[in-house]
Amino acid sequence: MNKNYGMEIVRATEIAALTAARIQGLGNHIDILNQAREAITKTLSRLNVCGHVVNDRFATSPDIRPLPETIGVGEQVTDLMAIALEAHHSAADGKNNATAYAVIGKRGSIQTLPNLGMYKIVVGPRIGKVVDINQSPTVNIKRCARALGKYTENMTVCVLNQPRHQQLIEEIRKCGARIKLIDEGEISGCLSAITGEKSDIYIGYGYAPEGALIAAAVGCMGGYFEGKIFYENDRDRAAAECHGITDFDKIFRLEDLIRSHEIAIAATGVTDGEFLEGVRFTPNGAITSSFIARAETHTYRKLETRHFFDYKPVF
Numbered sequence: 630m631n632k633n634y635g636m637e638i639v640r641a642t643e644i645a646a647l648t649a650a651r652i653q654g655l656g657n658h659i660d661i662l663n664q665a666r667e668a669i670t671k672t673l674s675r676l677n678v679c680g681h682v683v684n685d686r687f688a689t690s691p692d693i694r695p696l697p698e699t700i701g702v703g704e705q706v707t708d709l710m711a712i713a714l715e716a717h718h719s720a721a722d723g724k725n726n727a728t729a730y731a732v733i734g735k736r737g738s739i740q741t742l743p744n745l746g747m748y749k750i751v752v753g754p755r756i757g758k759v760v761d762i763n764q765s766p767t768v769n770i771k772r773c774a775r776a777l778g779k780y781t782e783n784m785t786v787c788v789l790n791q792p793r794h795q796q797l798i799e800e801i802r803k804c805g806a807r808i809k810l811i812d813e814g815e816i817s818g819c820l821s822a823i824t825g826e827k828s829d830i831y832i833g834y835g836y837a838p839e840g841a842l843i844a845a846a847v848g849c850m851g852g853y854f855e856g857k858i859f860y861e862n863d864r865d866r867a868a869a870e871c872h873g874i875t876d877f878d879k880i881f882r883l884e885d886l887i888r889s890h891e892i893a894i895a896a897t898g899v900t901d902g903e904f905l906e907g908v909r910f911t912p913n914g915a916i917t918s919s920f921i922a923r924a925e926t927h928t929y930r931k932l933e934t935r936h937f938f939d940y941k942p943v944f
């Protein structure tokens with residue numbers, strides 16, 4: 630791609646975040662997700678590309694507004710992944726970590742993944758390739774501590790607060806590391822672990838399609854990612870085969886999920902989160918907190934944007 634599309638897709642994540650923030654806390658998680666999806670689609674539709682939408686986890690959900698198969702008005706063919714509102718239950722409840730995300734990359738650069746669970750481990754560039762998903766959390770935490778020159782007791786591990794993580798949480802406690810529990814929004818937990826802002830490692834089970842977006846963030850910002858898809862039965866394995874996955878023990882790394890340096894990512898906070906602040910409404914507009922990054926340069930920017938609704942007729 631011959632330009633930094635991060636600058637363009639961030640406008641779409643901003644509009645999705647502003648739209649969702651307007652109805653934050655009203656309790657309707659389907660409506661807030663649909664409104665965010667409509668908003669991100671409308672703004673991405675103005676992009677001068679022909680973006681093939683990939684890894685939409687809600688593509689076949691009957692209540693959820695579909696994203697078009699292709700988005701944009703241009704000729705340059707790209708992959709486009711949009712998570713208009715991660716942690717939509719949190720957004721509907723007015724809780725933390727709701728965020729809008731978009732990734733754009735050269736056509737074929739983003740691996741498509743089935744709607745299955747994926748166990749993930751994510752660290753930032755200061756730690757790098759010392760973790761091994763087949764090792765226990767204790768071994769990985771200690772390896773990361775050594776890489777950072779920190780005591781294990783001063784390491785912070787971000788984990789989704791889900792019953793399935795009980796054993797993981799107990800093991801982390803036993804090895805002496807600190808825990809940062811988040812209710813929803815694993816991507817923001819991973820971004821925070823990549824930059825080392827609020828945690829040092831992210832470990833846990835979430836969805837596989839999110840893994841591609843997290844890998845894109847690692848590709849753009851540095852760090853290390855490993856993910857393993859969790860299969861319960863033959864139907865799951867058949868679903869994976871539709872995406873060309875035939876090795877069911879495969880460890881997915883950055884290069885398996887993102888196959889090009891021509892990739893850019895953007896995100897905007899809806900509610901306050903691990904990595905970004907939520908939308909703050911002002912008397913005549915709103916302030917959004919976003920980030921954009923691209924793999925070619927590894928430059929990442931955090932942006933505070935002031936929106937003036939008198940000049941934004943849509944609001």
Ligand SMILES: O=P(O)(O)OC[C@H]1O[C@](O)(COP(=O)(O)O)[C@@H](O)[C@@H]1O
Nearest residue numbers: 715716717718813814815816835836
């Ligand atoms: O805990 P669950 O329901 O298995 O889902 C895990 C997923 O939920 C999330 O926390 C939020 O998911 P949504 O974006 O669908 O709201 C994701 O970050 C994570 O992958």
